[in-house]
Amino acid sequence: MKKLILFGRSECGKTTLTQTLRGQEISYHKTQYINNFDVIIDTPGEYAENRSLASALAIYSYEADVVGLLLSAIEPYSIYPPNIRPLVNREVIGIVTQIDRPNANPDRAEEWLKLAGCKTIFRISSYTKKGVWKILDYLREDGDVLPWDNEDDFIAQFTAQ
Template sequence: MNKVMLVGKTGCGKTTLIQSFQEQKIVYKKTQAITFSGIFIDSPGEFLENRRLYPALLTTSVGCNIVALVQDATLINSVYPPNFSSMFKKRILGIVTKVDKESSNPERAEKFLRRAGAEEIIMTSAIDKTGLQLLRESLTKVDMDDI
């Protein structure tokens, strides 16, 4: 399976998504530093929110095959600049989280991710497990550039 770095705003659901994907008990915890958990590299939201920390994202991405841009479907804005993904020479995956929430707008979240450079978008909910099987299948795809 590929190694995946999750990048997203603080509170967008990166850590919760990892816990649900790995069938762990969901416990909210603020990611304070780069965390490695199975196939996932979990980055603190501040690394995206503060442009001066972009070099930390670039350095960390060296250890992965996929960079997953994570967008909370309940937010009305995005912190991803246009073509954000172009700084990575990796497969870029977009993951929309919290699609189960009544206030979610997955279509808007998808637009944010496409503008940032994600080509493949997966809609997910860590709570009701929506999209987790599709995410699992996507993460096991072999990228021909890696062969």
């Protein structure tokens, strides 16, 4: 699997997505430092929100194959400036989170990620698991075998536990 680093503001769903991608039960956990797991790097939101800490994200992006810019579908604004994608020499994807929330506007969030330079964008809900399997499939490399072939198989994997 390609290694994914997650960038985004606090409470946009980075840790929840990390738990879902790793097949863990979702529980609230405030990320206070960079967590470097097997194929996922989870970063604190403050690093993306604070200019003096943002350089750490650039350094840690070298540990990953893919940079994931997360933006919640309930955000009133985007923290990403236009065309930020070229600032890293890694593949950059956009991930719209919290699409299952009643006040969600995933179309707006997706447009903001496009403005940031993301060409590949995923819409996901870590709670319903909708769209999450597409990220795993995207990260799959030749020879990787996953126990699902579509979203229904992926969700069934979680409900069987």
